[in-house]
Amino acid sequence: MRFELAIDDSFFISSTQIGKIELxxxxxxxxxxxxxxxxxxxxLAIGALLNLDEQLLEDExxxxxxxxxxxxxxxxxxxLTSLALKESVSPSGFSLSVHNAVAGMYSIFMQKKVPxxxxxxxxxxxxxxxxxxxxxxxxxxxxxxxxxxxxxxLPEQFAxxxxxxxxxxxxxxxxxxxxxxxxxxxxNLRFVRDQHVPHADDTAEPPVCEFAKWLDANQAQLNLxxxxxxxxxxxxx
Amino acid sequence: MAHAELNLAVKxxxxxxxxxxxxxxxxxxxxxxxxxxxxGLDSIDALxxxxxxxxxxxxxxxxxxxxTKQHFASVASLCAFIASHEPA
Numbered sequence: 001m002r003f004e005l006a007i008d009d010s011f012f013i014s015s016t017q018i019g020k021i022e023l024x025x026x027x028x029x030x031x032x033x034x035x036x037x038x039x040x041x042x043x044l045a046i047g048a049l050l051n052l053d054e055q056l057l058e059d060e061x062x063x064x065x066x067x068x069x070x071x072x073x074x075x076x077x078x079x080l081t082s083l084a085l086k087e088s089v090s091p092s093g094f095s096l097s098v099h100n101a102v103a104g105m106y107s108i109f110m111q112k113k114v115p116x117x118x119x120x121x122x123x124x125x126x127x128x129x130x131x132x133x134x135x136x137x138x139x140x141x142x143x144x145x146x147x148x149x150x151x152x153x154l155p156e157q158f159a160x161x162x163x164x165x166x167x168x169x170x171x172x173x174x175x176x177x178x179x180x181x182x183x184x185x186x187x188n189l190r191f192v193r194d195q196h197v198p199h200a201d202d203t204a205e206p207p208v209c210e211f212a213k214w215l216d217a218n219q220a221q222l223n224l225x226x227x228x229x230x231x232x233x234x235x236x237x
Numbered sequence: 238m239a240h241a242e243l244n245l246a247v248k249x250x251x252x253x254x255x256x257x258x259x260x261x262x263x264x265x266x267x268x269x270x271x272x273x274x275x276x277g278l279d280s281i282d283a284l285x286x287x288x289x290x291x292x293x294x295x296x297x298x299x300x301x302x303x304x305t306k307q308h309f310a311s312v313a314s315l316c317a318f319i320a321s322h323e324p325a
Contacts, residue, residue, distance in 0.1 A: 032259060033277060036255075036256055036257070037256070088288050088291070088292070090285060090288065091281055091284035091285050091288065092255075092281050092282070092284075092285045095281050
């Protein structure tokens with residue numbers, strides 16, 4: 001399988017910057033009542049989304065792809081703890097515990113009704129999200145897809161199940177079709193899935209983080225592995 | 238519990254359970270509406286606050302009764318409701 005996508009804009013934040021960049025500064029555009037129920041997970045996701053170039057989406061038909069391995073697992077594990085202790089479950093915690101809750105909030109904040117996909121694809125989230133974005137662009141009359149990938153370190157009591165480097169991060173992107181008429185641009189990318197089946201590596205950096213760093217650097221090619229799939233990504237310039 | 242004491246405790250409970258960190262107890266007006274106008278709370282806040290009151294004061298709140306709406310109208314009505322259920 002192979003496809004091409006243009007990355008028109010991207011915003012990445014990860015553990016190394018969190019602290020230097022305050023999460024609350026990322027969401028300063030929101031009204032106080034909108035910020036109130038946002039967990040750190042939601043702040044990461046919505047903060048990254050709000051820092052995309054708004055003008056790219058103005059007057060455009062766009063759709064949203066949200067992908068996360070674990071979702072807001074810190075909140076989920078609190079709810080699970082309440083259940084295990086036979087306590088009442090927090091209604092506001094519950095209301096935001098579905099996988100697509102953050103994506104829905106973003107749509108509300110932007111006051112734009114957009115079709116949304118919410119993906120949980122383990123280590124393959126990046127590939128699944130970009131494949132979904134590509135299919136949306138090719139099969140519909142839309143010009144842009146907004147993609148957001150977000151995850152946090154596992155809560156302490158689940159750390160023993162960790163199978164990759166533990167990090168907090170969010171990557172938001174505006175993607176579109178590669179337009180031949182515009183000539184080659186540095187962020188026109190080709191994604192090719194290869195036959196190679198990777199070995200499981202419990203200490204590898206999450207693919208999203210590797211990809212985000214590569215986007216900002218200037219190497220021509222990146223080889224990325226998820227679970228049971230590998231991709232080669234190259235710049236088309 | 239003395240009236241003023243309960244009043245402050247309820248305001249603190251509202252702030253704490255609904256994560257209204259930016260608001261101080263003094264800013265919540267006793268007889269102003271808690272929902273939509275006034276403090277601007279919504280239906281999920283109502284559920285969350287109902288749960289917090291049940292945990293704190295052991296007062297069970299019927300989600301569908303017309304009376305509940307009146308009890309939740311303001312801090313003053315909420316205090317009166319809790320006080321009427323408190324063991325003497």
